[in-house]
Structure formats: C-alpha cells, structure tokens
Amino acid sequence: MKKSDELSSAIAEIAANLARIANYFDRPPPDKVGTPYIAERLGCTTDYVVVMVREERIPPSCLVPGTGNGKPWKLYRSRIDQWIEHR
Known part of the structure; x- marks a missing residue:
C-alpha cells in the first residue's frame, strides 16, 4: 500500500x-419532552x-398516554413544537 493510500485511510478513520x-456529545433531541422544556x-x-395541560389549553394530542395523574407530564416534542409555532 502506498503512503498516500495509508494516509487517506487514516484520515477517513479519524473523521469517522x-x-x-x-x-x-450533541445528541439529537428526545422525541418526548417534559414541562420544563x-x-x-x-x-x-x-x-x-401543568394548568394549561389540565385545562386542555394544550391539545390532548400532544400528550404522551399514561403520563400525568401523579406522574410527570410528557409531551411529544414535534407536536408541542408545532402547537407553539401556530398559537
């Protein structure tokens, strides 16, 4: 193998x-978020x-089933972001 081929291979490995x-370190955002977000x-x-969720001012379709009622509220990030954009 030539020196240039070895160097190219090493650079490709370093890049990967x-x-x-x-x-x-820069993970994609989670698909579910909590009230702090x-x-x-x-x-x-x-x-x-939480008041907005309970009074359904935040659409129920944004809520993750099985959350709330004594457990932390979780919402679908894409749906809540869409709702925030259009409110």
Whole structure:
C-alpha cells in the first residue's frame, strides 16, 4: 500500500471517529419532552404548563398516554413544537 493510500485511510478513520464523538456529545433531541422544556419555550413556569395541560389549553394530542395523574407530564416534542409555532 502506498503512503498516500495509508494516509487517506487514516484520515477517513479519524473523521469517522470524530463524527461518533460529536454525536455522543450533541445528541439529537428526545422525541418526548417534559414541562420544563415547554415552560422555557413559552417563558412561563412549569406549574403554569401543568394548568394549561389540565385545562386542555394544550391539545390532548400532544400528550404522551399514561403520563400525568401523579406522574410527570410528557409531551411529544414535534407536536408541542408545532402547537407553539401556530398559537
């Protein structure tokens, strides 16, 4: 193998490893979020977000089934982001 081929191969391997490291530290956002995320986006408190959920001012379709009622509220990120954009 030529020196230039070895160098190209080593650079490709380093690039692949850097991409893996970057993905580890900058993970994609979760598909489900809690009230702190929504409160930050809306500029309000988490308690107010809970009130909005209970009064159905946040559409029930945004809620993850089985959350709330004594458990932390979870919402689908894509749906809540869409709702925030269009409100």
